[in-house]
Amino acid sequence: MSNTALDEILEFHWMMDMLQTVDVGIVVLNSNFEIKVMEWLRGSA
Secondary structure, X not given: OOHHHHHHHHHHHHHHHXXXXXXXXXXXXXXXXXXXXXXXXXXXX
């Protein structure tokens, strides 16, 4: 396996690890100044 292919595999695994540990969502402040948190992706970690 060439170094380029190995580097690509390692980078892919690193990105997958990052996605598993990161929570993605948005925080919304409505007209009553109430905070709403909308979460659409949650890592398994």
